[in-house]
Amino acid sequence: MIIRFGLIGxxxxxxxxxxxxxxxxxxxxxxxxxxxxxxxxxxxxxxxKHAGDNREVSAYLNYQEMLQNENIDVIVITTISxxxxxxxxxxxxANKHVILEKPMALSIEEANEIIALSAVKQKKVMVCHxxxxxxxxxxxxxxxxxxxxxxxxYAIASIRINRSAHYYxxxxxxxxxxxxxxxxxxxxxxxxxLMQWFLGDAExxxxxxxxxxxxxxxxxxxxGIVTFKNGARGIIEANxxxxxxxxxxxxxxxxxxxxxxVEGPSLxxxxxxxxxxxxxxxxxxxxxxxxxxxQLAMYENFICSLGEKNAELLLSEIxxxxxxxxIFAMYQSALTNQSVQLxxxxxxxxxxxxxxxx
Numbered sequence: 001m002i003i004r005f006g007l008i009g010x011x012x013x014x015x016x017x018x019x020x021x022x023x024x025x026x027x028x029x030x031x032x033x034x035x036x037x038x039x040x041x042x043x044x045x046x047x048x049k050h051a052g053d054n055r056e057v058s059a060y061l062n063y064q065e066m067l068q069n070e071n072i073d074v075i076v077i078t079t080i081s082x083x084x085x086x087x088x089x090x091x092x093x094a095n096k097h098v099i100l101e102k103p104m105a106l107s108i109e110e111a112n113e114i115i116a117l118s119a120v121k122q123k124k125v126m127v128c129h130x131x132x133x134x135x136x137x138x139x140x141x142x143x144x145x146x147x148x149x150x151x152x153x154y155a156i157a158s159i160r161i162n163r164s165a166h167y168y169x170x171x172x173x174x175x176x177x178x179x180x181x182x183x184x185x186x187x188x189x190x191x192x193x194l195m196q197w198f199l200g201d202a203e204x205x206x207x208x209x210x211x212x213x214x215x216x217x218x219x220x221x222x223x224g225i226v227t228f229k230n231g232a233r234g235i236i237e238a239n240x241x242x243x244x245x246x247x248x249x250x251x252x253x254x255x256x257x258x259x260x261x262v263e264g265p266s267l268x269x270x271x272x273x274x275x276x277x278x279x280x281x282x283x284x285x286x287x288x289x290x291x292x293x294x295q296l297a298m299y300e301n302f303i304c305s306l307g308e309k310n311a312e313l314l315l316s317e318i319x320x321x322x323x324x325x326x327i328f329a330m331y332q333s334a335l336t337n338q339s340v341q342l343x344x345x346x347x348x349x350x351x352x353x354x355x356x357x358x
Contacts (some may be wrong), residue, residue: 001307002028006072006096008063008087009079010034010043013101017076018043020295022050026303030072033063063087067094074302077101080171081186082179085110088125092117097124099302103185104320106178107348108328111321118317126302126313127320129193133297136268136289137194140253140260144198148275150256152199152232157191159238160247168216175216181349182218184327188238191251193323194267195236198253199228201322206339207330212241217353224330236330266290 005021007014010032021027029047034040040059048054060066067075067090075091076099077084085105091098092114104127105111118125131137144152163183173179180186196202204227209219220241226234252261252272261272268289270282298315305313328347329340335351 001026001303003073003303003306004028004030004071005074005076005099006031006033006066006069007043007076007078008033008066009077010036010039011078014043014076014078015046016295017078017099018047019050020293020299021076022047023293023296024299024303026307027299028055029057031058031060031066031069033060033066035061037061064090067091067096073097073306074099080173080179081181082106082173085114088114089117092121092123092125095121095123097306099126099128099299100317100320101128102189102320103181103324103327104317105324106181106185106350108325108344108346109348111317111324115317115321124302124305124313125317125320126298126315127317128298129190129315129320129323130294130298131190131194131267132197132314133292133294133301134266134268134289135292136262136270136285139285140262141198143258143260143275144253144255148278149253149258149260152230152253152255154233154235155195155199155251155253156235156237157188157195158250159188159191160242160249161187161240162242162245163187163240165213165215168213175213175218177217177349177352180218182327182331182352183220183240184222184236184238184330185324185349187240188222188236189323189327191238191249191267192236192326194251195226195234196228196322196326197319199230199232199234201229201342202226202234202326202329203229203342204339205326205329205333205342207236207333209331209334210239222330222334224326224333226326236326266294 021029032040032043044057074097077087078101168175207224210221221239224236250263258275304311332340
């Protein structure tokens with residue numbers, strides 16, 4: 001079974017998707033779409049180089065024309081954040097499956113519409129939280145779920161990175177509530193997703209944000225406390241103002257019988273792996289994780305979910321909403337100075353605009 005993909009948005013992030021499609025034996029890139037002809041041609045050339053053949057790939061300046069191509073099975077969306085939900089809804093209405101870059105939406109209402117429409121159309125939507133497929137993080141999930149560390153008490157997700165003024169200046173949509181959605185949604189969401197994947201569904205969130213860079217609208221730092229249904233707590237601390245450059249990412253889980261802590265750009269280094277009564281060969285686990293291709297594994301999981309009746313899609317639209325909602329609750333809490341109960345009935349990142357608050 002060959003699954004044919006059409007990709008919308010040929011910017012930087014699309015390169016990882018193109019390589020994964022080229023490396024996947026059951027995948028084929030049939031078309032690309034972008035507002036710039038040169039970027040489409042570069043994407044096509046990139047795919048052919050990785051795939052090692054010269055199969056024809058169509059180029060569409062108008063993505064809506066591509067959606068009408070009946071030979072395409074799956075639409076991959078790698079555009080700016082504010083277009084994610086709109087394009088996903090259009091693709092579902094065109095009876096396509098969807099692979100969607102994070103964040104899946106900039107409002108609760110859009111996320112709920114995607115979930116409902118996916119069910120009606122019986123089409124899959126996968127949200128790209130590919131770190132779940134790293135062997136080290138999969139092992140953490142397995143250990144926690146098996147009860148080896150006992151009851152999880154709390155977790156800490158730390159994002160300490162730097163985004164310069166130049167980063168925001170090169171793309172005017174960045175740093176805006178309407179089109180970008182904020183630092184947590186773009187740089188912090190992967191760790192928030194992992195935290196809730198490890199600890200389960202959240203029920204209450206408190207948050208505060210700090211905004212010092214007045215050349216943009218969105219937050220520079222955020223602090224949050226999450227209460228999970230199992231009684232565990234989560235602490236989120238994130239910033240894009242670490243000087244002079246990135247410190248990095250870290251995620252730790254503290255339980256009754258053990259402590260698991262990982263760090264590094266891809267969370268592939270173990271800083272603590274203690275399980276009472278068990279010895280783990282940490283170096284082998286780290287090497288295995290660093291050698292893994294989580295993007296390819298994500299695509300293989302998606303394709304498997306299409307072809308096998310009982311195959312689980314690890315990153316469904318329902319799963320994708322969970323981290324999104326925790327972050328929205330942090331933003332809402334920062335606005336109201338009150339904790340927020342989940343599920344949220346409504347929220348949009350444009351609520352964060354000053355003119356919306358006044």
